[in-house]
Amino acid sequence: MEKGNATATINIAETSSERKGKAPLLAAPMEHAKGGYKRGIAIFDFVLRLSALVAALTATITMGTTDQTLPFFTQFFQFQASYDDLPAFEYFVITNPIVRGYLVLSIPFSIVCIVRRPHAVGPRLLLIILDTVMVALTTAVASAAAAIVYLAHNGNPSANWLAICQQFTDFCQKVSGAVVASFITVVMFLFLVVLSAIALRRN
Template sequence: METTINISENKETKKGKAPLLVSSPKAAVEPQPKRGFKKGLAIFDFLLRLCATGAALGAAATVGTAQQTLPFFTQFFQFQAQYNDLPTLVFFLIAMAVVSGYLILSMPFSIICIIRPYATTPRLILVVFDTAMAGLTIASGSAVAAIMYLAHNGNSNTNWLPICQQFGDFCQAVSGAVVGSFIAGTLLLFIIILSAFILRRSS
């Protein structure tokens, strides 16, 4: 007579079950900013550069073409005002030309930042040169603004006459160029702040 003893299989000894893996907090991946949001900021940066380019080019073109001639007695004896009569205006024209050229050359880097929103190297290059161009723009605009203040109001202590009473069109054109330079400088400051925000979100 045979006796059969049934031994129940322990569930804990079953093969085929993988041990539970406990993930450590360090293994958790931090959520990245949405790609669409950073791409939108990069597109906005590109649009600001376009506006700043237009303002800088407009300021340079306005100063370069600003001139006025006042006839006096005969056509052979005339008073004329143009940008190269004042070294400050020459400096302003050169500065605006340099800023305009830089902004045009920065467009490909801005497009790269649109295509690759997480790329930090092009953005860092733009921040460095944007800061230099913003300083140049504001410095040249401030210098011409001081000259235009004297041209409009004069200075009795130094016998500086208010020449804008005679050369009204010339002064109006140069004053408009100064406004354009300040607009370009303000846009560059916004671009710098925007780039810093983008880099902060990338870190």
């Protein structure tokens, strides 16, 4: 009887130890997969910030260098179109450097989120708040410029505003390209907000 009890006790102890030994083996791949997922989000965030910086820089340079003069018979009588003739385009050129400056300053925080991904809740929360502000600002700037570009292409017969893009073709092409680049920046900011929200939820 004593031998039988001893044997049963040993078997139970071995079974429980086997279960304890298997639990960490199953948990380790799950932790590794979760860490890799977070790292992937952080790296994609960094790439998107660089891409948004390039798009905002392209929009600013394109709009800021837009200038066209129509040739006429005398140099004293000329028609000229420049971005600083329209307040919406001036607002565009002034505001986009603010967006670029923010993107440059946010890149170190994005790197911190890559390096310290398990403990990057604070930087990630700060980024999602400021990214949301930049979405609103960039959308407002791009929308105002897009309204002027629409008038330049189509005019407004009710207000007797004539379309000028048939004459100032280069001017309209450049400002249209700048507006498109600005809206690309808006889309990238939206992706950044979504990525930050996903990363915070995973934490």
